[in-house]
Amino acid sequence: MTAEGRGSILIVEDDTGMRLFLGEALRKEGYALREAETGAAALEMISAEQPDLVLLDIRLPDADGLDLLRRIRSAAPETLVVVMTAYGSRQMAHRAVEEGAYDYFEKPVDLADLRVVVRRAIERSRLAREVRDLREQAASNPIPGMIGRSAGMLKMASLIRLVAAHDIPVLIEGESGTGKELVARKIHEISPRNGRPFVAVNCAAIPETLLEAELFGYERGAFTGAVRPHEGRFEQAEGGTLFLDEIGDMSAAMQAKLLRTLQEKTVERIGSKASKKVDFRLVAATNQDLAASVRTGRFREDLYYRINTIVLRLPPLRERGDDLRLLADRYVEIYGAKYGKEGLRLANDAYGVLRSHSWPGNVRELENVLQRAVLFAHGRDVGPEHVALALSASEGPERGPERGEDRPDEEKSLLENVGEIAGSAEKEMIVEALTKSRWRRQAAADLLGITRRTLLNKMKKYGLS
Structure with missing residues (x-):
């Protein structure tokens, strides 16, 4: 394996003897090395090459060590930094770790410890880069048929x-x-x-x-x-x-x-x-x-x-953030085309109704709700009233007293009202499908996504036969 293949390290150290000592030890391990005596030279090299690891002396003649650490982390977020401090400067080292350093050493450096920490840091840095590359690949080249950018x-x-x-x-x-x-x-x-x-x-x-x-x-x-x-x-x-x-x-x-x-x-x-x-x-x-x-x-x-x-x-829909909008728009497009309502779109306030729902049935529930909402919709938009009606039809009445027990008149009227609205919308939907199919039952059933027998039963229910 080449030195670059093993990993790249930048040593930032103003002490020539310490720089040579570290360089010789790490070259024997097969790493590709660069060296800088000052903070300014280090930043220039990092912006040009972004090494896997920086070994940073916390005290340099031209830079505050903690400030330089922050600038390195900003310029190269996936480059890990291990700081080196003089004996007795452990408090400074702890502050550096709090600022994002991967680890620290006190001088004089123990070579056995150095080798272990450097190897682990290189592995972690490279893993972070691989994850980033995979995410970029997934974002730029998504898997066909999978919707989501969360x-x-x-x-x-x-x-x-x-x-x-x-x-x-x-x-x-x-x-x-x-x-x-x-x-x-x-x-x-x-x-x-x-x-x-x-x-x-x-x-x-x-x-x-x-x-x-x-x-x-x-x-x-x-x-x-x-x-x-x-x-x-x-x-x-x-x-x-x-x-x-x-x-x-x-x-x-x-x-x-x-x-x-x-x-x-x-x-x-x-x-x-x-x-x-x-x-x-x-x-x-x-x-x-x-x-x-x-x-x-x-x-x-x-x-x-x-x-x-x-x-x-697989994450549940409630944890997928803005994927909800992407999925909703796609289902409106799919079912708009299926039911002869091309160009239909989801209104922003309808999206607000979707966001307020917890989606215990996840993506499958979302698809079913939007299929119904598209059927209920008129004009160019799926509005909040269509989504609310589709949700009420999917959830059914809320839990209340057991069957046979008395319910308050207000609750009865509310439940009956929901049922009447859903029934009216369903009848209107069936009439629309029959009209589009010129009252051919099988064609209307296909438009509605139900069987012919189910359609005939519903026609009888609503006095359409």
């Missing part, structure tokens, strides 16, 4: 690019609705396996009695109704990526079978005694605290460590 999502984009290149298991953690399957798909799409299948299985949506057959497949006659062989999801994902959503909901028996498959890379269909080799990359997701489940015995510890080689933690 710190959490830029970090997520960087991590997706990093893990996609390596064929290792990934565990995605996050609340419901944060977009875990989208992240899994993006990992697959930019990985070397992108030309092969992406197979998704929601472990919580499939009954326990059927999950084994769904994952492992079965042979003809394996059980009543097995009239032909069935290829399981492991086999379907051959060469590609298998995404197991809500893996924390798996039973203990299924966890054991999954562990064996991951260890041996083979599957055995139900009703067969033959094992078949499989090649897939596993990406799993959960909205649970799997580490806590391991501690309570609900999730196997050996399986947990098998699937969490890399853990990606």
Whole structure:
């Protein structure tokens, strides 16, 4: 490895003997060195080259050490500074650390300590630069289909690019609705396996009695109704990526079978005694605290460590700042086009209503609310009244007395009023869809994003049939 490849260091020291002593010791370690006798010369070199590390004598003839430290930190934020002080100047060294110095030494310098601190400082400086480069890459070259410029999502984009290149298991953690399957798909799409299948299985949506057959497949006659062989999801994902959503909901028996498959890379269909080799990359997701489940015995510890080689933690929508506006604008654009309302935009005061909501359902809830708001909207804008109505339709009535108990008349009238407004808006929306489709039921149902049967039931409800 070249000296530049090992790391670059600037020694700022007015004492010629000390400068030569440090330089000789660090050159033997393979570092690229520059030297400066004054603060002015040091600042000029730093602005031109930005080394990984500066070894700074806190007392120089032409500069106050603490002031020079601040100027170095301002000119090169990712360059770390280790200060050197005369014996007995520990108070000054502590002040330097408070001002942002990475560490300090008292003279005479112990070479063994120097080597350790310098190596750690160089590693930290380079890591900071790599993180910066990854964030810049993510900002300038975002992953297609992923919306967000918040710190959490830029970090997520960087991590997706990093893990996609390596064929290792990934565990995605996050609340419901944060977009875990989208992240899994993006990992697959930019990985070397992108030309092969992406197979998704929601472990919580499939009954326990059927999950084994769904994952492992079965042979003809394996059980009543097995009239032909069935290829399981492991086999379907051959060469590609298998995404197991809500893996924390798996039973203990299924966890054991999954562990064996991951260890041996083979599957055995139900009703067969033959094992078949499989090649897939596993990406799993959960909205649970799997580490806590391991501690309570609900999730196997050996399986947990098998699937969490890399853990990606998706931030909830409430922690994503201005991403809310980016996502909202995009959903208004998408559903405006879908419902024949091109050019529709989200009014600023409507955005204020969105910001006031806590979004427990995260991005999925936001999409559903804005889909309804677009349907309610007239004219060129989605206004605050449309967003408020869409939110009320999604949340339902607030908790009050149990069914059958008396409620105050004011509360009854409020709840009934909300229901009447929502019903009126829904009827108006259906009439609009029917008019646009020239009263062709299936076309109107497609516009509304509902089934034909649901549309007919609603038409009957509102006297439109």
